[in-house]
Amino acid sequence: MTATPSLPVIDISLPGDRPAREIEAACRDTGFFYVTGHGVPPRLLAELDAASRAFFALPEAEKAQISMDRGGRAWRGYFPVGGELTSGRPDLKEGVYFGTELPDDHPRVRAGLPLHGRNLFPERVPRLRPAVLSYLDALTGVAQAVLRLVARSLDLPADYFAAGYTAEPTVLFRIFHYPPSPPDSDGWGVGQHTDYGLLTLLAQDGNGGLQVRTPGGWIDAPPLPGTFVCNIGDMLERLTAGWYRSTLHRVRNVSGRDRLSYPFFFDPDFTAEVPALPARARTTAAGEPRWDGADPGPSPVPTATTCSGRCRRSSRSWLQRH
Numbered sequence: 007m008t009a010t011p012s013l014p015v016i017d018i019s020l021p022g023d024r025p026a027r028e029i030e031a032a033c034r035d036t037g038f039f040y041v042t043g044h045g046v047p048p049r050l051l052a053e054l055d056a057a058s059r060a061f062f063a064l065p066e067a068e069k070a071q072i073s074m075d076r077g078g079r080a081w082r083g084y085f086p087v088g089g090e091l092t093s094g095r096p097d098l099k100e101g102v103y104f105g106t107e108l109p110d111d112h113p114r115v116r117a118g119l120p121l122h123g124r125n126l127f128p129e130r131v132p133r134l135r136p137a138v139l140s141y142l143d144a145l146t147g148v149a150q151a152v153l154r155l156v157a158r159s160l161d162l163p164a165d166y167f168a169a170g171y172t173a174e175p176t177v178l179f180r181i182f183h184y185p186p187s188p189p190d191s192d193g194w195g196v197g198q199h200t201d202y203g204l205l206t207l208l209a210q211d212g213n214g215g216l217q218v219r220t221p222g223g224w225i226d227a228p229p230l231p232g233t234f235v236c237n238i239g240d241m242l243e244r245l246t247a248g249w250y251r252s253t254l255h256r257v258r259n260v261s262g263r264d265r266l267s268y269p270f271f272f273d274p275d276f277t278a279e280v281p282a283l284p285a286r287a288r289t290t291a292a293g294e295p296r297w298d299g300a301d302p303g304p305s306p307v308p309t310a311t312t313c314s315g316r317c318r319r320s321s322r323s324w325l326q327r328h
């Protein structure tokens with residue numbers, strides 16, 4: 007276990023090729039990196055944090071007013087501590103699910119598309135609604151910017167994803183509260199898993215707790231002020247035939263304090279077809295095999311079905327969770 011951050015910090019505002027090349031290196035390694043230069047004002051997160059703490063401090067009955075039972079197919083609302091499992095074990099957290107706010111008469115909502123609809127906001131904490139909606143807007147912009155760099159890192163046109171399938175992205179945003187773990191416990195917050203989609207952008211409070219699996223063991227991904235932890239999900243790993251990695255991670259809240267975190271999941275349009283990426287125009291300078299497998303090198307590119315250690319994992323999907 008390391009105490010210092012060993013994941014790269016990538017300034018996405020830098021001109022030129024550098025951010026894309028750094029993203030390429032990070033995605034070839036663990037698929038985890040910190041994003042800075044994103045332009046999200048700190049006050050947005052501060053307001054979201056204050057509103058979220060006010061919500062979680064409400065009595066259980068008040069929080070249950072926006073229970074996920076009432077969120078229907080849109081998959082929104084509150085779940086209590088123990089209400090979500092990873093690999094069959096209850097996580098020590100409660101949380102609220104949000105997503106892109108769509109009115110009841112929106113064609114996608116009327117068509118009954120899963121994950122589309124209105125959010126559930128608590129009447130007792132009115133400031134949560136504007137805080138969440140502003141944050142969703144801001145993070146959607148950051149995710150699109152990171153995906154542009156991901157596209158460039160794969161030598162694709164910068165707008166490859168936005169033009170192809172994130173013009174109307176599927177956004178799932180969750181706010182989690184991890185109560186302090188019992189002192190004699192392993193700090194279990196969320197069990198090990200990979201994320202299923204394209205990108206996750208995580209803000210976490212000062213208590214830390216996120217851990218990432220590396221070949222050398224688990225490392226901490228501590229909070230760095232002004233950054234988001236970005237990781238790529240299974241979809242990008244699959245799209246790149248294992249060239250980019252979706253890596254196991256977990257939460258251990260050993261701080262002895264309440265921990266809040268804000269994972270923002272960014273995925274393609276629910277109705278989009280996600281075709282295989284077009285062939286890359288070149289091999290790497292090191293002569294490694296192409297990620298699309300079109301020009302096999304000396305050793306085969308690991309894929310989800312042939313890799314060894316990294317495949318023994320539990321991948322979460324929104325359907326698996328309940």
Ligand SMILES: O=C(O)CCC(=O)C(=O)O
Pocket residue numbers: 182196201208210216255256257267268269
């Ligand atoms: O709460 C966190 O810090 C991470 C949560 C997470 O990995 C997830 O929800 O997929």
Ligand SMILES: [Fe+2]
Pocket residue numbers: 199200201206255
């Ligand atoms: Fe995750």
